Amino acid sequence: MSQTPKQLAADIAAACEGRKxxxxxxxxxxxxxxxxxxxxxxxxEGLKLVSGPGCPVCVTSQAWIDLACDLAARDEVTxxxxxxxxxxxxxxxxxxxxxxxxxxxxxxxxxxxxxAIARETPGRQVVFLAVGFETxxxxxxxxxxxxxxxxLENFTILPGHKFVMPAMAALLADPDIPIDGxxxxxxxxxxxGTGAYEPxxxxxxxxxxxxxxxxxxxxxxxxxxxxxxxxGAARVENVYTAVVRPEGNPAARxxxxxVFQPGDDLWRAxxxxxxxxxxxxxxxxxxxxxxxxxxxxxxxxxxxxxRCGEVIQGxxxxxxCRLFATTCTPQRPVGPCMVSSEGTCAAWFRYNRRxxxxxxxxxxx
Amino acid sequence: xxxxxxxxxxxVQDDATDVxxxxxxxxxxxxxxxxxxxxxxxAGPGDWVLIHAGFAITQLDEDEARETFESxxxxxxEDTTQxxxxxxNTESEL
Ligand code: SF4
Numbered sequence: 001m002s003q004t005p006k007q008l009a010a011d012i013a014a015a016c017e018g019r020k021x022x023x024x025x026x027x028x029x030x031x032x033x034x035x036x037x038x039x040x041x042x043x044x045e046g047l048k049l050v051s052g053p054g055c056p057v058c059v060t061s062q063a064w065i066d067l068a069c070d071l072a073a074r075d076e077v078t079x080x081x082x083x084x085x086x087x088x089x090x091x092x093x094x095x096x097x098x099x100x101x102x103x104x105x106x107x108x109x110x111x112x113x114x115x116a117i118a119r120e121t122p123g124r125q126v127v128f129l130a131v132g133f134e135t136x137x138x139x140x141x142x143x144x145x146x147x148x149x150x151x152l153e154n155f156t157i158l159p160g161h162k163f164v165m166p167a168m169a170a171l172l173a174d175p176d177i178p179i180d181g182x183x184x185x186x187x188x189x190x191x192x193g194t195g196a197y198e199p200x201x202x203x204x205x206x207x208x209x210x211x212x213x214x215x216x217x218x219x220x221x222x223x224x225x226x227x228x229x230x231x232g233a234a235r236v237e238n239v240y241t242a243v244v245r246p247e248g249n250p251a252a253r254x255x256x257x258x259v260f261q262p263g264d265d266l267w268r269a270x271x272x273x274x275x276x277x278x279x280x281x282x283x284x285x286x287x288x289x290x291x292x293x294x295x296x297x298x299x300x301x302x303x304x305x306x307r308c309g310e311v312i313q314g315x316x317x318x319x320x321c322r323l324f325a326t327t328c329t330p331q332r333p334v335g336p337c338m339v340s341s342e343g344t345c346a347a348w349f350r351y352n353r354r355x356x357x358x359x360x361x362x363x364x365x
Numbered sequence: 366x367x368x369x370x371x372x373x374x375x376x377v378q379d380d381a382t383d384v385x386x387x388x389x390x391x392x393x394x395x396x397x398x399x400x401x402x403x404x405x406x407x408a409g410p411g412d413w414v415l416i417h418a419g420f421a422i423t424q425l426d427e428d429e430a431r432e433t434f435e436s437x438x439x440x441x442x443e444d445t446t447q448x449x450x451x452x453x454n455t456e457s458e459l
Binding site for chain 1: 368369382383384385399401403404405406415417418419420422423425428429432
């Protein structure tokens, strides 16, 4: 029988009695939904929610953004990308500013659209910016396979897809990041399945609970984590059973495996994480924009004063960044966490500009 | 980025340019979007699917789909309208 939000909040409060619990939500959509539904305001003093590296735009390194800008500046190149990427500031420019200066940058809803553009403009080099986690990567993989089948020679991707799990493990290896449990992403888990979190629960002894985006569902997820912490348990649980299955979507994972292999990857602030990125398999080397355009990844520098790196590791709240809501706003973002609508800084700007603690922030219902 | 929306498959067409060979027309709250069935090869007309970036990423049963839509609407408010408009314009912040 499902409980009301009030009952769930009471359960959470009971589990927090006499202890502090820090829960990390990995998914950017959770970050936003936790504010929007008012879930944050129902949580007790002792429970702290911190945002993790779950916004694909935010975890992309500046060095990678600079590569995309380098490509966009070339006459023969058309950049095809999801919308959020265009506003992320690179070292010298963003894709948006380059577009204003005449670069051919197109925003699409689906990787499939990139293929259509390549087909329609045979004289141009079409580069798809492949970012996102396991939810998005199968779409890129399917598109690469379709490009191969169609013999499209003017289509490449700039590989930037990432696996969620190695980042979770990297965070847990850092003693400065105390996390008692994870609220696991709903739609990444559609592909991964709940089984993927077993190593985190077992090897790192942290509860992992998969939840959807509804108020009751998120509170049920938090209650399940809090109850486990109180009992000293660490299991994988799923409160989003309507959508997420234990085995995930094997067909989607097979697409990823066919096209990509795990490779070292540079994450914003987290640095290089072994086997965390999706590199193209050797047989798809000709679809790799890095090789076709002779690109080498530069070093990762960050906008001066921007603390996005600490924000996505849950070390700092946006309000603790000196630029938050002063120099840095969604209209004039300094860092990626303020660009994406799912970015933690953008969510705080919208719902919690004064930077109150979770338990005191009360958005109007 | 990882947001996915539930919709009902109206029709499935063969499409040689798609890896799975099948593309569906999906109804999402009255507007129609195209989605590849490469990850949900068993889905057919009348089935509910969860769509992400032009691909059906999982099948849902109808009750689940309604619930999911309800939760998305609450979670995202006006943003779901934006998502629909965005898919029509093939421009989105997903
Ligand atoms: S408020 Fe702006 S500058 Fe500060 S961490 Fe967030 S995105 Fe970076």
